[in-house]
Amino acid sequence: xxxxxxxxxxxxxxxxxxxxxxxxxxxxxxxxxxxxxxxxxxxxxxxxxxxxxxxxxxxxxxxxxxxxxxxxxxxxxxxxxxxxxxxxxxxxxxxxxxxxxxxxxxxxxxxxxxxxxxxxxxxxxxxxxxxxxxxxxxxxxxxxxxxxxxxxxxxxxxxxxxxxxxxxxxxxxxxxxxxxxxxxxxxxxxxxxxxxxxxxxxxxxxxxxxxxxxxxxxxxxxxxxxxxxxxxxxxxxxxxxxxxxxxxxxxxxxxxxxxxxxxxxxxxxxxxxxxxxxxxxxxxxxxxxxxxxxx
Amino acid sequence: xxxxxxxxxxxxxxxxxxxxxxxxxxxxxxxxxxxxxxxxxxxxxxxxxxxxxxxxxxxxxxxxxxxxxxxxxxxxxxxxxxxxxxxxxxxxxxxxxxxxxxxxxxxxxxxxxxxxxxxxxxxxxxxxxxxxxxxxxxxxxxxxxxxxxxxxxxxxxxxxxxxxxxxxxxxxxxxxxxxxxxxxxxxxxxxxxxxxxxxxxxxxxxxxxxxxxxxxxxxxxxxxxxxxxxxxxxxxxxxxxxxxxxxxxxxxx
Amino acid sequence: xxxxxxxxxxxxxxxxxxxxxxxxxxxxxxxxxxxxxxxxxxxxxxxxxxxxxxxxxxxxxxxxxxxxxxxxxxxxxxxxxxxxxxxxxxxxxxxxxxxxxxxxxxxxxxxxxxxxxxxxxxxxxxxxxxxxxxxxxxxxxxxxxxxxxxxxxxxxxxxxxxxxxxxxxxxxxxxxxxxxxxxxxxxxxxxxxxxxxxxxxxxxxxxxxxxxxxxxxxxxxxxxxxxxxxxxxxxxxxxxxxxxxxxxxxxxxxxxxxxxxxxxxxxxxxxxxxxxxxxxxxxxxxxxxxxxxxxxxxxxxxxxxxxxxxxxxxxxxxxxxxxxxxxxxxxxxxx
Numbered sequence: 001x002x003x004x005x006x007x008x009x010x011x012x013x014x015x016x017x018x019x020x021x022x023x024x025x026x027x028x029x030x031x032x033x034x035x036x037x038x039x040x041x042x043x044x045x046x047x048x049x050x051x052x053x054x055x056x057x058x059x060x061x062x063x064x065x066x067x068x069x070x071x072x073x074x075x076x077x078x079x080x081x082x083x084x085x086x087x088x089x090x091x092x093x094x095x096x097x098x099x100x101x102x103x104x105x106x107x108x109x110x111x112x113x114x115x116x117x118x119x120x121x122x123x124x125x126x127x128x129x130x131x132x133x134x135x136x137x138x139x140x141x142x143x144x145x146x147x148x149x150x151x152x153x154x155x156x157x158x159x160x161x162x163x164x165x166x167x168x169x170x171x172x173x174x175x176x177x178x179x180x181x182x183x184x185x186x187x188x189x190x191x192x193x194x195x196x197x198x199x200x201x202x203x204x205x206x207x208x209x210x211x212x213x214x215x216x217x218x219x220x221x222x223x224x225x226x227x228x229x230x231x232x233x234x235x236x237x238x239x240x241x242x243x244x245x246x247x248x249x250x251x252x253x254x255x256x257x258x259x260x261x262x263x264x265x266x267x268x269x270x271x272x273x274x275x276x277x278x279x280x281x282x283x284x285x286x287x288x289x290x291x292x293x294x295x
Numbered sequence: 296x297x298x299x300x301x302x303x304x305x306x307x308x309x310x311x312x313x314x315x316x317x318x319x320x321x322x323x324x325x326x327x328x329x330x331x332x333x334x335x336x337x338x339x340x341x342x343x344x345x346x347x348x349x350x351x352x353x354x355x356x357x358x359x360x361x362x363x364x365x366x367x368x369x370x371x372x373x374x375x376x377x378x379x380x381x382x383x384x385x386x387x388x389x390x391x392x393x394x395x396x397x398x399x400x401x402x403x404x405x406x407x408x409x410x411x412x413x414x415x416x417x418x419x420x421x422x423x424x425x426x427x428x429x430x431x432x433x434x435x436x437x438x439x440x441x442x443x444x445x446x447x448x449x450x451x452x453x454x455x456x457x458x459x460x461x462x463x464x465x466x467x468x469x470x471x472x473x474x475x476x477x478x479x480x481x482x483x484x485x486x487x488x489x490x491x492x493x494x495x496x497x498x499x500x501x502x503x504x505x506x507x508x509x510x511x512x513x514x515x516x517x518x519x520x521x522x523x524x525x526x527x528x529x530x531x532x533x534x535x536x537x538x539x540x541x542x543x544x545x546x547x548x
Numbered sequence: 549x550x551x552x553x554x555x556x557x558x559x560x561x562x563x564x565x566x567x568x569x570x571x572x573x574x575x576x577x578x579x580x581x582x583x584x585x586x587x588x589x590x591x592x593x594x595x596x597x598x599x600x601x602x603x604x605x606x607x608x609x610x611x612x613x614x615x616x617x618x619x620x621x622x623x624x625x626x627x628x629x630x631x632x633x634x635x636x637x638x639x640x641x642x643x644x645x646x647x648x649x650x651x652x653x654x655x656x657x658x659x660x661x662x663x664x665x666x667x668x669x670x671x672x673x674x675x676x677x678x679x680x681x682x683x684x685x686x687x688x689x690x691x692x693x694x695x696x697x698x699x700x701x702x703x704x705x706x707x708x709x710x711x712x713x714x715x716x717x718x719x720x721x722x723x724x725x726x727x728x729x730x731x732x733x734x735x736x737x738x739x740x741x742x743x744x745x746x747x748x749x750x751x752x753x754x755x756x757x758x759x760x761x762x763x764x765x766x767x768x769x770x771x772x773x774x775x776x777x778x779x780x781x782x783x784x785x786x787x788x789x790x791x792x793x794x795x796x797x798x799x800x801x802x803x804x805x806x807x808x809x810x811x812x813x814x815x816x817x818x819x820x821x822x823x824x825x826x827x828x829x830x831x832x833x834x835x836x837x838x839x840x841x842x843x844x845x846x847x848x849x850x851x852x853x854x855x856x857x858x859x860x861x862x863x864x865x866x867x868x869x870x871x872x873x874x875x876x877x878x879x880x881x882x883x
Contacts, residue, residue: 033681083863095604095680096806097862103799104855110848220795224685231678264696271685278670278678343754369756377754383747385811385872386740393737394744398756400737404765407736408729410551414736461756 003135005257006250011141011210013249014148018203019226020233020241021155022196028172028236029192030085035098036076037200038223039105042216044069044201045208046109049120058123065201073197074190076101082186102220109216117215120208144206151202152242155195159238168192172236225270232273234284243285248273296321296497297342297373297465302351304337311337313521315351319465319514324491324498326508326515326529333518335501336378339467342499343375344368355465370398374463376454378470378501382442388453389438392425395460428456431493432486448479452486459494468500472507484510505533517541559724566720578716582784584824585719586777589726591804591816593773596730598802599810599872600739601766602746603672607664607683608801610690611771613793614663615656615778617694620707620788621645622652628709635698635705642700649713653722653779660775661768668764687795694790706789707782714783722780726773731813733769742766743872746811796851800827803858811872818869830854 026034047068052061080097126140159165229248233240302315312334319325327335340346344365429435472480509529517525694701744752804823808815833850
């Protein structure tokens with residue numbers, strides 16, 4: 001049973017990790033909680049749903065999901081955030097538009113697809129049962145974990161080893177210096193939104209396969225939890241977001257496994273972590289300190 | 296009055312201040328001189344508790360105030376102005392000064408909600424006080440203007456007025472004459488004389504304008520890359536070999 | 549004194565108008581006005597933390613739910629409770645708690661502001677950034693608890709037959725109290741300090757303002773009136789259930805506060821009027837035969853329109869109707 005639950009936890013944690021990375025990267029460059037991020041995951045899942053129903057090709061569905069989610073991310077930045085950043089508007093204005101975009105996406109999809117959860121179709125081979133260390137698990141949970149692991153390695157490689165990645169990390173600490181170095185900051189921020197949205201859409205598809213249904217509000221709670229995971233790992237840190245995601249995945253699965261009575265409160269665990277982190281270690285596990293005084 | 300003992304501050308690997316020592320006596324006007332990046336504002340931020348020093352001690356009125364919080368340090372009697380003016384932008388000049396009185400106005404949250412007599416009494420008392428400060432600084436005619444709509448020079452004076460409202464014994468002025476023209480800085484020098492007497496102040500100021508420094512400061516200390524290279528009177532400073540060598544061209548004498 | 553004269557005249561005028569409206573208007577208008585009264589209470593108090601103090605928070609739906617449940621459980625009598633609780637027997641505490649209308653509302657307010665205190669402590673100790681996400685999450689937690697704590701909330705069945713104690717007159721009086729109290733705070737050293745926190749937190753700190761305390765005061769006061777607003781809502785509707793207090797409520801309040809101007813109390817009142825009337829007026833958007841096309845209904849189009857309005861206001865008219873000024877400031881000579 002432990003092995004079974006561990007596999008479940010790994011695939012749930014993968015999903016949180018993928019979504020948490022988008023939060024943490026946007027926070028890193030803009031110091032903004034991108035409330036719309038959870039909904040971008042929903043947009044990705046719906047795009048995959050529609051494409052797969054129409055074309056029957058799952059790989060095409062994944063590509064379309066990544067594409068549509070990235071475009072949504074870019075548009076969100078360009079239309080809703082950038083004008084306010086250019087005007088040097090107070091942060092509260094940005095947070096309000098962020099919530100506005102989130103609510104807009106939820107209700108737009110609610111209007112287009114209706115609020116009733118839709119069964120999410122996916123190729124049958126995902127359901128193939130695999131025997132591993134004496135446990136039985138659908139192939140999907142292995143795929144989810146392996147894909148996430150590879151994606152994480154690629155993102156970390158990109159951030160640490162490529163010119164653009166290093167520049168993105170530099171804006172997180174000092175945007176003005178990066179500007180002075182003649183790097184196009186706007187382009188880097190768009191890149192951050194593309195990476196975050198693409199990962200979120202993958203997370204959305206994985207969510208849809210695991211449950212397997214989608215609805216316009218699916219991104220709200222998952223997004224909130226992923227944000228808590230990002231804070232737990234240390235907001236601003238990509239590896240921290242991944243670690244936070246897995247910790248949250250494991251906690252949710254094992255709390256329910258060991259204390260079945262607590263099943264109804266599973267969704268409160270992330271919130272509990274968030275409060276604990278704020279109380280005892282506000283910089284999270286990876287401990288990035290943005291609290292430099294601005295004098 | 297105040298003494299900094301072996302203060303060192305490091306940011307990551309960079310040493311902003313290296314073993315800074317000075318003592319300011321009661322009633323003195325003390326200048327902190329040095330080019331940009333010499334660690335002067337950092338020294339202010341350490342005194343006011345915005346930064347904790349990496350090592351060293353600060354003694355104020357015979358009390359160790361190292362590592363105290365900014366709000367506590369204000370209550371102990373140290374007030375400051377900012378290099379890049381930081382007035383409350385939604386408020387009038389008058390309200391900005393009233394914020395300085397926050398610790399002195401004595402009524403509770405409930406007395407404010409239910410408008411107890413003490414609320415009206417205290418508000419009246421400190422509004423009169425605020426007006427007095429504005430009069431001393433010749434700002435009374437701008438009382439109801441939005442603070443940030445005033446001229447640069449007047450905004451600096453509002454910052455001083457706001458700092459005075461906290462009723463400090465020690466006033467820290469971060470480049471008070473910056474951006475002022477000649478007649479404005481002349482006027483400021485006079486005003487500093489007046490408020491020093493009126494409010495029994497000791498002043499530490501950071502300034503680049505050497506004429507202004509010569510006029511108002513009794514003693515100065517010169518920093519270079521976090522190190523102290525001179526301590527003495529402004530007149531001696533201008534003759535000092537080391538200072539001239541280090542700063543030739545930086546002084547607008 | 550001028551302050552008290554103004555207060556007394558305003559009170560008489562407001563109560564007189566409400567008394568007239570309560571007795572002479574039709575049921576529909578009284579219902580809309582009662583709704584408006586509750587939204588004024590909620591919008592004005594929400595503005596204290598968001599607009600005046602500048603700490604972005606998304607708490608109202610959670611806090612209103614607390615107020616509604618506490619009031620409902622205090623007002624329902626023992627027989628009604630033991631009859632209603634289907635999923636499990638009501639806890640002894642629930643059976644024991646009882647109060648009449650006004651004390652019940654006040655208790656709801658106090659309980660809600662104590663909950664606010666426990667949330668404020670971890671958040672404000674760090675910085676304001678996470679308040680929005682913590683309060684957003686709290687809205688979900690409250691729902692989880694409302695559904696799972698059968699013995700206290702009757703789970704997803706909710707509570708019904710709550711005594712219909714609130715009428716337009718009472719709601720109006722509470723709205724007036726809310727506005728007066730919040731204005732009294734704004735025009736005191738506490739209000740000035742809250743605005744200072746909003747304008748420049750570091751500078752406020754440097755002037756000796758206890759910024760943690762100011763944020764906590766603002767948040768607890770908002771919570772107090774949101775609890776009362778929730779209680780009034782429960783007695784006005786007479787039934788409550790966990791699904792009633794969704795984020796939608798918070799979103800409506802956010803639009804009111806933003807439209808009126810963050811930081812303007814009179815602006816929030818105007819925002820509440822516009823949104824409550826606008827919600828009624830825009831109802832046609834959710835009708836099945838919009839603009840002559842018969843479709844399978846557009847559930848949510850109204851909300852799409854509202855979110856677009858919010859984004860547009862933020863992008864092009866960030867200050868809303870009144871900015872951070874009050875209506876009377878607009879009549880004074882501008883300097």
